[in-house]
Amino acid sequence: MKVGVILPLGASEEDGIVPSYAGIRSLALVAEEQGLDSAWVYDHLIYRFPEKPTTGVQEAWTVLTGIAEATSRVELGCLVFCVPFRNPALLAKMAVTLDQVADGRLILGLGAGWHKPEFDAFGYPFDHLASRFEEALQIIVPLVKTGNVDFTGQYYAAPNCELLPRPREGGIPVLIASRRPRLLQLTARFADQWNTAWLGRVDALTDRRAALEAASVEAGRDPKTLEITVGVNVGFPELGAQRDEIDPAKVIWGSVDDVAAGLRGYADAGVGHLICALESLTDESVALLARAWKLANRG
Numbered sequence: 001m002k003v004g005v006i007l008p009l010g011a012s013e014e015d016g017i018v019p020s021y022a023g024i025r026s027l028a029l030v031a032e033e034q035g036l037d038s039a040w041v042y043d044h045l046i047y048r049f050p051e052k053p054t055t056g057v058q059e060a061w062t063v064l065t066g067i068a069e070a071t072s073r074v075e076l077g078c079l080v081f082c083v084p085f086r087n088p089a090l091l092a093k094m095a096v097t098l099d100q101v102a103d104g105r106l107i108l109g110l111g112a113g114w115h116k117p118e119f120d121a122f123g124y125p126f127d128h129l130a131s132r133f134e135e136a137l138q139i140i141v142p143l144v145k146t147g148n149v150d151f152t153g154q155y156y157a158a159p160n161c162e163l164l165p166r167p168r169e170g171g172i173p174v175l176i177a178s179r180r181p182r183l184l185q186l187t188a189r190f191a192d193q194w195n196t197a198w199l200g201r202v203d204a205l206t207d208r209r210a211a212l213e214a215a216s217v218e219a220g221r222d223p224k225t226l227e228i229t230v231g232v233n234v235g236f237p238e239l240g241a242q243r244d245e246i247d248p249a250k251v252i253w254g255s256v257d258d259v260a261a262g263l264r265g266y267a268d269a270g271v272g273h274l275i276c277a278l279e280s281l282t283d284e285s286v287a288l289l290a291r292a293w294k295l296a297n298r299g
Helices: 021-033 060-069 088-101 116-122 129-145 180-189 202-218 256-268 285-298
Strands: 004-006 037-040 073-077 106-109 148-152 157-162 174-177 195-197 229-237 273-280
Touching: 004 021, 004 073, 021 037, 021 060, 021 285, 037 060, 037 273, 060 073, 060 088, 088 106, 088 129, 088 157, 106 129, 106 195, 129 148, 129 157, 129 180, 129 256, 129 273, 174 180, 180 202, 195 202, 195 273, 202 229, 202 256, 229 256, 256 273, 256 285
Parallel strands: 004 037, 004 273, 037 073, 073 106, 106 174, 174 195, 195 229, 229 273
Antiparallel strands: 148 157
């Protein structure tokens, strides 16, 4: 199993300050230096929730491109790029270019979107998200795998589209985050990897995984051919991480030994990649996560 960390792009709840690119870059370098396998971002434009002030976030693609240049070993991904924010053929073109910048380290995470206020604020349509996503996948996946597609649908078109330069041999791995039945079906049809998030203990994965496996069988696919990736919350109280309530279904919490045991549970369950959202994300918490993973590997 691989273990990575998700980087902070959005404003903190404490002070509302959006992290600087320099700070994000520094954490990515720490993750690489500490021996973690991957660094991840997330794709939002703005956050607006009822009875809360609007908060900001850095733009994911730009940040990930900078991280690709700054690092040399860790795999890079996004949980997940919101497909409606970018024309799908152009998104594929951007992915192939970013993968070249990263020397073949990109995992292309894709999702349909969910936060309506950012769609409204930036002028994107919010209707028929699943149908739009299905059409977009029929453009993106062939392009990042082979460099060619010829598709015309109701929402998107890429007639006789070709990417030059071509994607890397074998194509860029495509990850889809999904939970509802229709998107699980699309995952089974189009993805190399599936992501579910945000969990704590491994038994919280059971029902979600069963739904994916059922969708895969329905699609005529062997579930074993789809890599399982999981986003988990991790907290080290010794570094000051705090929660009003500790729900083990939603967070791996405790000492390095406790976290190691939680990580090992996912490895034993056959998960291929674990993406960790650290409470109080700092150089120190990244280092403790790396220690926990090394300990889990020895256990």
